[in-house]
Amino acid sequence: MHTHPFRAAVERRDVAAIEALLAEDVVFTSPVAFKPYAGKAITAAILRGVLRVFEDFAYVREIANPDGRDHAFVFTATVDGRRIQGCDFLHFDEEGRIDDFTVMVRPLSAAKALSEAMGAQFERIAREAGEAGNSAGA
Template sequence: MHPFRKAVEDRDEQAVADLLAPNVVFTSPVAFKPYPGKAITAAILRGVLRVFEDFTYVREIADPGGRDHAFVFTATVAGKEIHGCDFLHFDEAGLIDEFTVMVRPLSAAHALAEAMGAQFDRIAAEAAAESAAQSQVG
């Protein structure tokens, strides 16, 4: 099992964050503008773990070189069944530097947008705190 899949399925937030490159770019299925940086990406993924119920990966697809992976999933958000895919690209160090999510159907995408919108103040605060802590360490 891929380490990313294991971390997500174990709901191990730290293990997920440890797999993110500092320059990772997260592209949301419900927001136009991508989110650059590890702190905001990790915070968004923690928010997703809070709003997704019955989350499971159903398929894992990888390119022969190992740098591109697709993880197909199902979950429930606000009573709506959602189907989606996490498209990940890994850098030379094996860290995720591109993270794109696609979801369907539209009714579930709307439910996800609403649920994540309700989380966004917390997500922004978590990302700011993490960025501040990183700047003190680095």
């Protein structure tokens, strides 16, 4: 069985390959923010932030529907010394790009640690997303 391109890109920590798999109109739903984030620039910036805060990240299970448009990738990681278990729920558009990206994590103590760690990244994430948006519009 071949490794899914998204999983392979994340496991290589290949941010360019991850970003290339995102649709322009992707919607990212965070495990710790109430409001979803819309657009490739902010989603890519958030995912780069996640790669910075997750330690010992590993996908442990992959679930897919027969048409390949919906995937669930179960993962484990450590955030600020807390073991976290989570799942990336991805939907792929007709071109094979991710147009819906939802992350869920447990337990609550690890979700809080993730929230704090990502909060500390937020200025950089917002700056990177703004820069990407500016360069895309230029």
